[in-house]
Amino acid sequence: MPILTEIAPVTLNNDEILRYSRHLIMPEVGMEGQLKIKAAKVLCIGAGGLGSPLALYLGAAGVGTLGIVDFDVVDYTNLQRQIIHSTADVGRPKLDSAAEKIKAMNPFVNIKKFNTHLSSDNALELFKEFDIICDGTDNFPTRYLVNDACVLTGKPNVYGSIFRFEGQASIFATKDGPCYRCLYPEPPPPGLVPSCAEGGVLGILPGLVGVIQATEAIKLILGSGDPLIGRLLLIDALGMKFRELKLRKNPDCPACGKNPTITKLIDYQEFCGIRGEEVEAEVTTSEMQVEDLKQRLDRGDDLYILDVREPHEYQICNIGGHLIPLGDLPNRVNELDTSKEIVAHCRSGVRSAKAVNFLRQTGFKKVHNLAGGILAWADRVDPKIPKY
Amino acid sequence: MPRIHIPTPLRQYAGKQPAVDVSGATIGEALSGLVSQHPDLRRHLYNDDGKLRAFVNVYLNDEDVRYLQKDATSVKDGDNISIVPSIAGGAASSHYLLASSNPNRTRLLAARS
Numbered sequence: 001m002p003i004l005t006e007i008a009p010v011t012l013n014n015d016e017i018l019r020y021s022r023h024l025i026m027p028e029v030g031m032e033g034q035l036k037i038k039a040a041k042v043l044c045i046g047a048g049g050l051g052s053p054l055a056l057y058l059g060a061a062g063v064g065t066l067g068i069v070d071f072d073v074v075d076y077t078n079l080q081r082q083i084i085h086s087t088a089d090v091g092r093p094k095l096d097s098a099a100e101k102i103k104a105m106n107p108f109v110n111i112k113k114f115n116t117h118l119s120s121d122n123a124l125e126l127f128k129e130f131d132i133i134c135d136g137t138d139n140f141p142t143r144y145l146v147n148d149a150c151v152l153t154g155k156p157n158v159y160g161s162i163f164r165f166e167g168q169a170s171i172f173a174t175k176d177g178p179c180y181r182c183l184y185p186e187p188p189p190p191g192l193v194p195s196c197a198e199g200g201v202l203g204i205l206p207g208l209v210g211v212i213q214a215t216e217a218i219k220l221i222l223g224s225g226d227p228l229i230g231r232l233l234l235i236d237a238l239g240m241k242f243r244e245l246k247l248r249k250n251p252d253c254p255a256c257g258k259n260p261t262i263t264k265l266i267d268y269q270e271f272c273g274i275r276g277e278e279v280e281a282e283v284t285t286s287e288m289q290v291e292d293l294k295q296r297l298d299r300g301d302d303l304y305i306l307d308v309r310e311p312h313e314y315q316i317c318n319i320g321g322h323l324i325p326l327g328d329l330p331n332r333v334n335e336l337d338t339s340k341e342i343v344a345h346c347r348s349g350v351r352s353a354k355a356v357n358f359l360r361q362t363g364f365k366k367v368h369n370l371a372g373g374i375l376a377w378a379d380r381v382d383p384k385i386p387k388y
Numbered sequence: 389m390p391r392i393h394i395p396t397p398l399r400q401y402a403g404k405q406p407a408v409d410v411s412g413a414t415i416g417e418a419l420s421g422l423v424s425q426h427p428d429l430r431r432h433l434y435n436d437d438g439k440l441r442a443f444v445n446v447y448l449n450d451e452d453v454r455y456l457q458k459d460a461t462s463v464k465d466g467d468n469i470s471i472v473p474s475i476a477g478g479a480a481s482s483h484y485l486l487a488s489s490n491p492n493r494t495r496l497l498a499a500r501s
Contacts, residue, residue, distance in 0.1 A: 049477075140476045163475040166396040184474040186442035201477055234472070239406070245450050245472065327400055327428075 003040075003156060003220045004131050010038045010064065016108055020062050033222045034062060038108075040221045041065035043130040045118055045146055047098040048072070049206030050136030050160050050213065052084035057214040058134075059102035059109045063221075066102065067112040067130055070094045077388070081203035118142060120265035123149035132217050134158045136210065140187040141268035147172060147180035148262055151255045158217050160209040165202045167209035167235035170228050170247065171216055173256065177229040181262075182250040187272045205237050286356070288343055288368040290376045304337070306344040308355045309374075313347065317385045319377055326351045329358060338364055345370035345377075347388070390467040392422050397473060401428035415446060416459030418469055433471070443474045 012020065012034065023029040029037075042063050044051050047070040059066055074082070074089040074097055082094075089097040099111045112129075116122060118137075123145055127133055133155050135146045143161075150157040150173035157172040159180065173179045212233065219225040234243045254261045296303060307314060307321030314323050324332050326346070336342065342364065344352040349372050356369040370377070378385035389409040394402045402408060403426060410425070412418035419440075423430045435441050446453045447470040453461050463469065 138477055140474070143474075143476055161475045162477045164396045166475070168472075168475060183445065184443050187476075188441070188443040188474060232472070234470075243450075243470070245447050245470065246452065248452065248455055 003223065004036065010035050012038070016062070019106070019108070023061070028224055029222065033224075036221050036223075037062045037218065038064040040132065041067070041130045042132045042134060042217055042221075043067040043069065043127065044134045044136060045069050045142070046136040046138065047082075047084060047094040048078065048136060048138065049081045049162065049201065050210040051098070051134075052082045053207050053210035054134050054136055054160075054214045054217075055098055055102055056084055056105070057211060058217060059106050059111075061214075061218055062106065063109060063217075065110045065112060065130075067114060067126075068095055068098055069114040069116060069118050069126070070098070071115055071117050081201065081206050083207070118145060120145060120268065123265060124153055127153040127155050130155065132156055132158060132220055134160075134213050134217055136160060136213070141272045141274065143180060144187065144271060145265065145268045148255050148265055151179050151260075151262075152265070156220055158213045158220070160206075160213040162201055162205050162209050164200055165205055165237040167205055167212075167237070169209055169212045169216070169233045169235070170231060171220070174229050176249070178247045178249040179253060179256040181255045182253045182257075183232065183247055185250075185254070189273050202237055205235075208235060208237060286368050287371040289371055290381050293343055293370060293377075294381045302340065304340045304342045306336070306342050306352075306355065307346070308344055308351050309346050313388075316388050317374060317378070319345070319374060319382075319385070321345060326355055329355055333359070333362055336364070341366040341368075343368045343370055345373050347373045348375050349373040389465060390418050390463045390469055392418060392469045392471065395471055395473055395475075397475065398429060398432055398471065401432060402426045413462055414459060415448060415453050415456075415461045415463060415469065418463055419446070419459075432473075445472045446470070447472060 017024065020034050023034050024031055040063050042058055042065070044055050044067065047055060047068050051068070051070070055066060055068060072094050074085045074092055074094055076090055078085060079087060084101050085094065085097045093115060095113045095115050099113055102109055102111055114126065118126070127149050133146060133150050135143065135157055137143060137146065147157055154175070156174045157180065159172050160169045161167065171177065216228050219227050230247050232245045232247050234245065249256065251258050305319065305321035307318060307323045308326040308329065309323070310325050311323065324335065342359065344355045344367060346352040349369060352373060353369045356367050359367045374385065375387055378387050389411055391407050391409050393407050394405060399406065408422055408425065410418045410421035412421045419433065423433065433440060433444055440446065448456060448461055448463060449468055
């Protein structure tokens with residue numbers, strides 16, 4: 001299966017020959033393979049947890065053209081796993097930080113920076129310039145966008161995904177293999193599956209999964225080995241177990257099936273149900289600002305502060321609320337007094353909004369959601385509270 | 389007894405266990421055994437019509453049950469059943485953090501169980 005769109009007449013200079021010598025002396029790579037790697041154009045979507053090891057290893061291996069799409073800036077909470085960035089990079093665009101590290105390691109890589117939000121408007125044009133797309137994103141709309149754009153442009157999608165200490169990896173959208181929609185025709189409704197920001201992730205795990213993606217990308221370039229096409233690799237870092245499931249191409253797949261209905265890119269926010277909900281929730285959620293809460297507590301108002309985070313989060317910091325994790329709320333709702341005014345909070349305000357909606361449906365009238373959660377409290381009321 | 393492997397995101401609804409042994413001669417029976425042991429799992433696995441959700445795949449050993457006999461697929465002692473939901477994590481960008489911290493974008497999903 002030829003992956004490379006064009007093999008330019010590339011050669012290696014003496015510095016490159018020395019640099020790649022451990023590849024060159026391997027029969028599986030050799031000069032021919034190394035020239036393929038140099039001719040290859042790989043696009044990494046995201047310079048985060050998965051993108052860090054991916055871009056670093058692909059750069060080190062000598063991928064000739066390495067594109068990176070990211071519009072984010074480095075944050076302190078990234079450094080636990082996003083090893084391409086350093087403490088001094090906090091506040092800088094991830095794209096600049098990543099490009100600098102790759103360039104420092106291998107000046108022979110041509111890095112193409114795309115400081116943009118991958119969207120239905122730019123994905124097809126962007127993907128056309130590359131041979132392989134590596135998906136290191138963190139949200140469902142972009143996952144489906146990357147998949148559909150790969151199917152439409154005929155580019156393989158080297159896929160990796162992580163949650164807490166569990167990962168998945170595969171290669172989607174090759175000519176005869178399944179695509180992401182064959183595996184998951186629809187995304188989960190927002191909120192049912194927590195994001196890494198809510199659920200956490202073991203810092204080493206993206207390293208493990210990102211390196212698997214890099215390995216698969218190099219194998220596709222070389223055209224050797226047994227790529228993860230039609231197989232879903234499940235990685236359980238806690239049990240250190242790797243399992244493999246069979247993936248089949250779905251003949252009725254809306255993207256890559258016999259009669260595809262997805263012939264152009266769509267609105268992926270809407271497809272993932274993110275937009276329609278804003279209207280629905282606006283009418284039901286009553287918000288309280290952290291300054292108002294502080295003022296009312298200082299005034300001695302009888303407010304019941306309900307903290308819906310998990311016990312391990314309460315240990316990091318708390319504002320003296322009564323702890324009932326969101327998941328336990330339905331079973332422990334009788335601990336609450338309907339006559340009292342309740343202010344629910346969590347870390348950032350997402351889970352507590354769900355709690356407020358739930359309590360309202362259960363018949364509680366005086367419930368507020370603390371806007372921005374304990375993070376806003378730390379920013380605007382009590383700077384001694386640590387943020388996490 | 390067949391063993392059902394519970395993925396990380398769903399373990400909190402299954403007594404934090406990574407795997408649960410269930411009785412049942414088919415996939416359908418094994419899964420209903422699982423949700424009767426752990427009722428909180430039901431809304432995560434099934435939609436309101438009682439159908440398995442589209443983002444949850446069930447495997448018997450390494451084979452997707454959609455390509456076997458679905459719920460009617462027979463299972464035997466020692467079989468491994470895996471629940472494999474879609475996960476999206478990768479970069480945890482602050483953009484997504486902001487997007488998901490907008491309470492107006494969330495809705496009630498923790499319905500009364």
